Amino acid sequence: MRNNLEICLSADELDKLASNIHIAFTCGASRVELCSAMHLDGLTPSIAAIKVARENMPHDGDLLVMIRPISNLFEVDRALLSTMLEQIESAAKLGATGVVFGAISHGKLDIKTTRTLVKHAQKYHLSVTFHRAFDCIENWQDALNLFIELGISRVLTNGTKWLSNTSVIQNIQHLKTLINFADNRIEVVIGGGVTCSNAAKLWQIATHNNNQVSLHVHSAVYKQDGYLDPLAVRTLAEIIGKRMNDNTSTALFLGIDGGGTKCKVRLENAQGKLLAEAISGPANIATSIEVAQKSIIAATHTVLSKANLPTTAISSIVACAGLAGANIKSAMLVMRDWQHPFAELSLTTDIDIACQGAHFNEPGAVIILGTGFCAGAKKSNKCIDFGGYGLLLSDGASGGWLGLNLFRYALEVTDGLLPISPLINALLAQINCTSSSDITQIALKAKPAYFASFAPLVFSMPDDPYAKSLLQYAAKFITRYVDHLVSMGYPRVSLIGGTAVKITPWLTAQTQQYLSKAKSTPEQGAIQLAKHNHKIL
Known part of the structure; x- marks a missing residue:
């Protein structure tokens, strides 16, 4: 042992x-x-x-x-x-x-x-x-x-x-x-x-x-x-x-929340006792299925180590993974063919596990504000989703969107179209750039997770004019989705993800009245689904 x-x-x-x-x-x-x-x-x-x-x-x-x-x-x-x-x-x-x-x-x-x-x-x-x-x-x-x-x-x-x-x-x-x-x-x-x-x-x-x-x-x-x-x-x-002594005597259930920046997992036994949690790299299957699979395995090995279980215990795990990019059919088809090492692995969207975790089996909606953006709702085991089409096509109010548009402001500042500000100065210092060509060279092939890493900088300087502009726009973007979900009959909406808490004060009081604190995490929602699929619940 x-x-x-x-x-x-x-x-x-x-x-x-x-x-x-x-x-x-x-x-x-x-x-x-x-x-x-x-x-x-x-x-x-x-x-x-x-x-x-x-x-x-x-x-x-x-x-x-x-x-x-x-x-x-x-x-x-x-x-x-x-x-x-x-x-x-x-x-x-x-x-x-x-x-x-x-x-x-x-x-x-x-x-x-x-x-x-x-x-x-x-x-x-x-x-x-x-x-x-x-x-x-x-x-x-x-x-x-x-x-x-x-x-x-x-x-x-x-x-x-x-x-x-x-x-x-x-x-x-x-x-x-x-x-x-x-x-x-x-x-x-x-x-x-x-x-x-x-x-x-x-x-x-x-x-x-x-x-x-x-x-x-x-x-x-x-x-x-x-x-x-x-x-x-x-x-x-x-x-x-x-x-x-009791860690290996019960069945193991793993909830996997695969996002654009990190993969979070939670390991429990059949009685719902938390054994360990872990985090690894990105797991968006629309971006890279290979990277997502490696991140899932890395997080699983880490969580087994934390739970004082050998890596061979992976073959006893019943898992459910809610993955960013799972709404892209071509990516999901390839992912379903994965020869994974788990005893069982059910796949679904990140929205599905987020709704399950936030509202259990009751009707409810979520808006995920992480590296990317997506929204959805669940009622009677039927899940619908909106957005989540990637930074190029959607993802307004996401961490990636905030960072990308901060870079856009920086380009206009370095080109002389806009005045400098403390926020732009801080960004240029952090990325060690002094010209628009420097910025372009860094950002041209950057992935959403890179841009999302600058979202905390935006939130750290809320009085800066560019930060204020970005956060006001993000709040309006979120409000449109909240209003839409409420109009569809989902008066309880949970905001979750890395930027959720920090963006909430930027929403109007009217919008905030529809917000409901999530009952549990997406990883816990994934475990509920894993147990249901395993006929335990």
């Missing part, structure tokens, strides 16, 4: 690394983090060390690689960022399953650098751990919310300020607060002072509400000769392994 035990392995002595990998996994670890120079709190391991680790890993073992080129207080300049990006690519090519990094600036999360690093890791389907740089951040709640938004898999913390020399046990109350705030949206890895003597007390935190919590150990499992202590590893594995 695998469990949530993560061991930090020293990569400095290659002759001992192979043996330590073997001890870690045979004695109960579920993953290892590979670091060099532990006396400097961990730096990027050598290529040779990563190769040795990968060659000695079990097939379904997770190998996380530290990405920290130099010893500093986690501040990342342009040159260091370039090196970290190269190291992430190298780790992926050498067989790592995840990377560990962090970036702060003057006690605050370095959002731009973090976003860049995460996107690069996701390009190679690597999971991401934000390391103990997290313990340097003053506003940890905002940081944690951003990690979740970006799709970071886990955060490493011991609940105390970095370099405070405070015991992890002394601040256990803060750990409880942090884990409750995370609320199963991200895995919390407790590390820094975890020992065989305090592990049981720390693990009690994890037993509440099936929280996604792991223990991370280093010095507590090492002997003086540089080898792991098998007894110590087994002791820790036994302490935290008891909680996992």
Whole structure:
């Protein structure tokens, strides 16, 4: 039985690394983090060390690689960022399953650098751990919310300020607060002072509400000769392994929400108990069926790992996938021929699972505001949809539309047709462009997900004239669909997706009176459909 035990392995002595990998996994670890120079709190391991680790890993073992080129207080300049990006690519090519990094600036999360690093890791389907740089951040709640938004898999913390020399046990109350705030949206890895003597007390935190919590150990499992202590590893594995005993005894159901930017999955047992959630790359089958399939598999492997289940458990999963682009018949026909690894896989639209999640089996409508835009409604198991024809033909008010039209304004500004504004200045600085030809070169072949990445910039500067123009237009666009759905007999409309909450205040009071909070997520809606199709409900 695998469990949530993560061991930090020293990569400095290659002759001992192979043996330590073997001890870690045979004695109960579920993953290892590979670091060099532990006396400097961990730096990027050598290529040779990563190769040795990968060659000695079990097939379904997770190998996380530290990405920290130099010893500093986690501040990342342009040159260091370039090196970290190269190291992430190298780790992926050498067989790592995840990377560990962090970036702060003057006690605050370095959002731009973090976003860049995460996107690069996701390009190679690597999971991401934000390391103990997290313990340097003053506003940890905002940081944690951003990690979740970006799709970071886990955060490493011991609940105390970095370099405070405070015991992890002394601040256990803060750990409880942090884990409750995370609320199963991200895995919390407790590390820094975890020992065989305090592990049981720390693990009690994890037993509440099936929280996604792991223990991370280093010095507590090492002997003086540089080898792991098998007894110590087994002791820790036994302490935290008891909680996992029911995970493989029930059927598994997977809800898949495949969008233009990310694929979100949720794993439950037959009783509806949440086992884990995960996020991977884009899964719009109208854009790329191959990429969508890879994203679905990557997210499934991640969610199984989080649930402490082997990758072979995928063959026992009953899944339902609601996919962006599923309204395109040619794409859906090809997708239905997929030789997938699941026990069962039913396919439907993203609108269908969103309606099911938002309103259960009651009549209701949804408007999805993510990378793309679509709207739909469901009544008596019959689903109708509108929009969703892609950024070129529709998708007004989507994240992609906001970003694309921001670029259009920027082109007119650089051509001298419109005056400059703070928003345009911020965009030009972010994409490092000074002319319309520079902008065109970047944007000409860009995909909707790229443009959607600039929607947060628009929302961050609502008083800017161009932001105001875009958001007012988007609100009017949404209002047309709300009015249409209400006129069709659907007085309850739920707005969901990445921009839904931020665009709502721009709608009129009259429009907002028709809005209804979704009862659950699209992934939960997909699970309901999976169970129904499996004749469980």
